[in-house]
Amino acid sequence: MLKVLLTIILVAAPMSAQPILLNADGKPLLNAFEGLSRPKSYFGGSKKDSKSLQQSINGPAAPKCTLSNSSRDAFLQELSGGLNAKLRPVSSCRTPSSGCEGHFVVLQPYDCSAGDATCSAAIYSNTGSICSMGAGQTYVDCVSGGDSNCCVSYYACTNNSGCDGGGGGCDDDDCGDCGGATGVPCPPDQN
Amino acid sequence: MRTHTLHKFIPIVFWVSVFLVQGMAGQSASSPERRADFSSVLGADKDSTHAKWEGDYLLTWQESGSPSQPSAHVTNQNGEIVQDLIVWVRGAVWVRASDMTRTPSGRVYISGWAMNGGGARAGFLFAYNATGKLETVMRTAPYFPNNICAIDDDSVWVSGNGSNEEDFGMLREYNIPGGLKTDLVPRNTITTGERQLDHAYRGSLTCDANRLVLYLPEFSRVVEYKQSGSQPPRVYQFSKIAQGLIPTGFAMTRAGKLYAAITGQGDKVAAAGVFELKLNADGAATWTPVSELQIPKGYVGLLGAQENQLVYHLRRTGSELHWAAAGMVP
Numbered sequence: 188m189l190k191v192l193l194t195i196i197l198v199a200a201p202m203s204a205q206p207i208l209l210n211a212d213g214k215p216l217l218n219a220f221e222g223l224s225r226p227k228s229y230f231g232g233s234k235k236d237s238k239s240l241q242q243s244i245n246g247p248a249a250p251k252c253t254l255s256n257s258s259r260d261a262f263l264q265e266l267s268g269g270l271n272a273k274l275r276p277v278s279s280c281r282t283p284s285s286g287c288e289g290h291f292v293v294l295q296p297y298d299c300s301a302g303d304a305t306c307s308a309a310i311y312s313n314t315g316s317i318c319s320m321g322a323g324q325t326y327v328d329c330v331s332g333g334d335s336n337c338c339v340s341y342y343a344c345t346n347n348s349g350c351d352g353g354g355g356g357c358d359d360d361d362c363g364d365c366g367g368a369t370g371v372p373c374p375p376d377q378n
Numbered sequence: 379m380r381t382h383t384l385h386k387f388i389p390i391v392f393w394v395s396v397f398l399v400q401g402m403a404g405q406s407a408s409s410p411e412r413r414a415d416f417s418s419v420l421g422a423d424k425d426s427t428h429a430k431w432e433g434d435y436l437l438t439w440q441e442s443g444s445p446s447q448p449s450a451h452v453t454n455q456n457g458e459i460v461q462d463l464i465v466w467v468r469g470a471v472w473v474r475a476s477d478m479t480r481t482p483s484g485r486v487y488i489s490g491w492a493m494n495g496g497g498a499r500a501g502f503l504f505a506y507n508a509t510g511k512l513e514t515v516m517r518t519a520p521y522f523p524n525n526i527c528a529i530d531d532d533s534v535w536v537s538g539n540g541s542n543e544e545d546f547g548m549l550r551e552y553n554i555p556g557g558l559k560t561d562l563v564p565r566n567t568i569t570t571g572e573r574q575l576d577h578a579y580r581g582s583l584t585c586d587a588n589r590l591v592l593y594l595p596e597f598s599r600v601v602e603y604k605q606s607g608s609q610p611p612r613v614y615q616f617s618k619i620a621q622g623l624i625p626t627g628f629a630m631t632r633a634g635k636l637y638a639a640i641t642g643q644g645d646k647v648a649a650a651g652v653f654e655l656k657l658n659a660d661g662a663a664t665w666t667p668v669s670e671l672q673i674p675k676g677y678v679g680l681l682g683a684q685e686n687q688l689v690y691h692l693r694r695t696g697s698e699l700h701w702a703a704a705g706m707v708p
Binding site: 205206207208209210211212213214216218219220223224 | 467
């Protein structure tokens, strides 16, 4: 009897430590994700391997060029002006479409010849202001010569959560662990 | 040779449109009256930490939650951590925290979302008691909460998005544990046509027992909802924040005054500062500089207000916070 009681206590104790899980209507849920499934719209509606995901993100103009360090430095010097800029690898990012906040600057080189006759580059902010140096504006910026006609996109974020949305940016969700090589799904309805 | 033309796109009159100095006479502010170190939760080694000040406490949270390690903290004004919070939901492989709030009695709410191993994602509200124990997790699917604010009658307000594009930009009221109470504004009212109110958006939602204020710098809007009346929330529009300037925080003092911080870098340092946002009867919101705050390097992060003092920091990755009484003279 004592053994049974002890078992009940031992089993019940950790269970009671769990938080109550509720649905938005206030009714209990047994499982946090019950009734939910992977969004069909995610990356075109089907599960893809990481290579396909990478292509989905980058599109046909996936980065091919490599920006030289000198060009990077020049861009950063011109852009940062005290932005506390630091580079992040963005090989899995696609072209940004909405904003970020302005802490670190990311340069995303991509190949001008792959459909971007005049390459545009922009930096974005969550106000549509600072990063872009013109809200939503783009400017032509082709890097020729030693940089093999690279175009450059800029991202400037205050922190690594501010620049995500709409398909690009500084957030890990896009640039690191979202989609791309890792295949980790992106934030809600962002990509 | 590259043909970099960035400079062409830096408008010459960038801040004039926003910072028309209005009504500076009569404003008062002071140099920092107090400063304190919060290196236990802030600092260069905690670069990814989000922070805000509510009541007498600093709230900090990491974007990524963990099932075993506290990723959010409540710290008192002496720099002592008083609550360690686990942000996690069973069944998840990935949990992200978007915002955090604390009621006067010590209850804490965190908004966020999570994903399971099958790729299913859902928004969640995490509710903690005053000891920091996670008591309730409420799933908000198909709604993804972003900014959050709560008071002690179990009311929790959340701005965020629905799953569909037409559902972007929503302000909802929940009761925990009761559930969703209402949508406070018609869908897309806040963000009409400009951009999706998406994960990139970083607004601020502040509240007390009388009023709820949502600050949306990206959309140049402030949404105010007075809980005592029967009026629907009202949307105020302000001039677009000038190019080259970044909104870096928002605060509502106990007296109900609203303040917003603007950071400017490079040649825009002079335009940086803290501004009072006044909501006018005609539906416009106007900016008035708090001129006496010293912003030496153009950066000011406004974390919130303690009573009628603004709480801010001057280094993005610094651990020192400053307090200053601003706008005390009406």
